[in-house]
Amino acid sequence: KDMKKSRRRRRSHIKGKKIDGRHEQYTLSLGMMLGIRCCVGKSEQLQGSILGTDNFKLNFTDFMQVDKYVFPPQGNSKGPNITPPHQLAHTFKFKAYAPKIFSKIRTMFGVEAAHFMLSICGNYNFIEFISNAKSGQFFFYSHDGRYMIKTQTETESKFLRRIMPHYYAYLVKNPNTTLTHFYGMFRVKMNHLRRNVHFVIMKSVFNTDKRIDKVWD
Known part of the structure; x- marks a missing residue:
């Protein structure tokens, strides 16, 4: 009973429109999900092999690392970063910044890879967060x-x-x-947007059992 109350309370903090096929950001959200699924999956494979060992030491180049992916509709089986076929009509490109670092950060805060990927890029839709921020960025x-x-x-x-x-x-x-927990930083380039979209994934402060009386932006 208490767990059901907790889930209801968490959901009550999430207000926004589901990004479905009719939403203007639907294609962008699909590109984000596909890219995250590939690059986080690759990072977690490394996490299970070398990143998780006591002998592994991060170095400065890990902070500068950028993994690049190309997503043609038919999939890409060449190169180190293989990508699957997808339903979008065009090829798009994706970058993951400092993937080893963010993998270590997720592990540091007890974020399990399977749960993280299910939350972010499982068979679900993102929910648009309505913000009055003047930056013009999407949430x-x-x-x-x-x-x-x-x-x-x-x-x-x-x-x-x-x-x-x-x-x-x-x-x-x-x-x-209580500093913001960043769990990934990426860039997606889609032809129809005619620009690069940089974005981060962070822990939501609204994911709490505590009562929230006021929200400031």
């Missing part, structure tokens, strides 16, 4: 409200990449911090 919830996906300007993306070594070091030293 999405995962279907269960555990995570928030926020688009970024290129300047914001570069800034977060630049401070990533300091951010990671701070999290390691302060595991109980």
Whole structure:
């Protein structure tokens, strides 16, 4: 009974329109999900092999690493980053920034790979978060409200990449911090948008059993 109350309370904090096939951001959300599924899946394979070992040490190049993916509709079986066929009508490109670092951060905060991928890119739709922010960026919830996906300007993306070594070091030293938990940073390039869309995945502060009386933006 208490668990049902908890789930209802969490869902009550999630307000927004489901991004289905009629939504203007539907194609973008599908591209995001496909890209995340591939690159996070690859990172977690490494996590199970070398990243999870005590002997593995991160170095500066891991913070600068960028994994690139190409998603043609028929799939891509060549190169190190294989991609599956998909239902979109056109090829799109995807980048994952510092994938090893974010994999370590997710592990640090007890985010299991299977649950993370099910929340973000399972057979569900994102939920649009209605914001009055003047930045013009888009906000999405995962279907269960555990995570928030926020688009970024290129300047914001570069800034977060630049401070990533300091951010990671701070999290390691302060595991109980209330600082935003970033769990992934990406870029998707889709022809119909005619621009690169940078975005981050972060822990949602609305995923709580606590009563929320007021929200500021």
